[in-house]
Amino acid sequence: MATMKDIARLAGVSTSTVSHVINKTRFVSEEISERVNNAAKELNYAPSALARSLKMNRTRTIGMLVTTSTNPFFGEVVKGVERSCYHQNYNLILCNTEGDTERMKASIDTLLQKRVDGLILMCATLAGEKLDIFEQYPSIPVVVMDWGPMHFESDKIQDNSFLGGYLATKHLIENGHKEVGCITGPLNRHQALMRYEGYKKALKEHHLVINPDWIIESDFECDGGAKSLEALIERGPLPSSLFVCNDMMAMGALNIAHAKGIKVPNELSIIGYDDIHIAKYMTPSLTTIHQPKYRLGKAAVETLLAKIDKTDLALMWFNSSRH
Template sequence: MKPTHSATIKDVAKKAKVSIATVSRVLNNLTGYSDKTRQKVMEAIKETNYQPNAIARGLINKRTQTIGVLLPKVSVQFSSDILQGIGEYAQSHDYSVIVCNTDADGSRTLKYLQVLREKQVDGIIYTSEVLKPEYYEVIQAMKIPVVLVASESPYASVPYVKVNDWQASYDAVTYLIGKGHRRIAMISGTEKDPIAGRPRVQGYLKALADHGIPFDSKYLVHGNFLFDGGYRGMEEILQKAPEVTAVFAASDETALGVLSAAAKHGVKVPQDLSLVGYDNVKLAQMSVPALTTVQQPLFAMGQVAAAKLISMIMTGVVAENQLVPHSIVERETVGTIGND
């Protein structure tokens, strides 16, 4: 019969014929034992059905096995894909995730940082917005590591995981130019956003310049990365620059807004208007027609960010910045035309 009492670390040590200290070292992935000893301890844990107490383990290594994730108000699908990557990696390494949705302007960020401090998280993943000095100071005072995803910062102690937004935007516009388009409009993200807003606009402008296409200010409309920004932006373009043959949208959600406005006004995609989005969220392949877009490997970015953070928690060594590759995913929203 199985013992009626819950197994203790002492039971494991007795079964494996090692000290309690050795069992503790194995449980906390510390050094100082052989592979054979580790195997004996793991077998003893299995045979005794020992369940390591998270609180007791935390007292030993001063960790809670939790990480915090700060997400601003961006596309739901964008956030979901990154979170899925973070969550899967964290769970596979016995970490729990606390998700905090900050407001678009970051007004709740300081409040949530305080919540994460009270929860004694071991580290923070900060997503898609600027790490302001006041946020950085709070995190520094918490003495825990932070990793940025889809963002970057000037702080040497804060690594990031992102695509090269400038290059990705440049490649998207160059792709449209290669399809014969010269009257190319852009509906950008938030105008003053230095992380993804400005770089994508700069990539758009540089691609036009490198191909000898003069920039027309009517062709650039600032949005907000969301559906309503794309819808309003497309209505503005149709009113001010109906001659446009292609639109580059700074996010897939923005592109879906463009599709909706185009349909309302009887503009057919891609027959009358070509469209390229940015992100390659799941909705991009579900739209009608299916959206041609720039792929950000969002799930993988979440995984890489979690891996870097947990490594920093375990070792105290700052991880390196990482630019992840992007690509153009061709579907059904871009047509080819002859040059003027």
């Protein structure tokens, strides 16, 4: 296998010059760069990613954990993460936790052993978890997306769910509805609770009754939305409108409304949350609160890379101060 020394000998330059050309760490004249690149091509030189990562103390790899869900929301956020990694010349290792805490911990352990430069965590099961593994890797930068309180050091990227819930409910009220029900997500999750709190604020602001018979807690999945609307129907007369706290549940509710002969929006107006891509292909198209999913993913990557750069500078200062 060819080495940089072999390329230097063939190109008639120093090994350090070869390194600068291949790693793009310093300006080298076009003529010399061409000689080096031609020599590397002639020798079928392939740079060792492992050797480079050991030398630079960087693998240019990010690990990401996501919770399994049929919700396209997660896929659209991951798309933003993956594309941002690509533009920043980083690789992404994606792990699926299946909603299992032990699998999540094992995946984090594996990613850290593979020397990823940082972690993006998007796991509902993380809320309230204390992960001892981060005590073994105190310098690893972590960014958490979407969920509530964490018992380890991390930055957090999340939407303003309180405002979103408020705006969704206000939209229904401004369209003439005085009866507004709500299908919430799991209220032990921060985002679901904040959307529900936004809903209550809008009703109180407009002096409307919060009827507990029109409020039901669900699970953020299609089946949950379908079962919730069935349960509301069994309780008695429906409100004239519903704020459903994500699009997946709203799609399930729309399906049941159609099956029961309830005309949407004439008899029941429904607004969702997330603005997933397929929402506009429902019949009727789903009114929904937009979440900037691609920008959420991009923001997570940019935040993590800033933390990685800051960690690198701190390590450089620490190492230099020891000499």
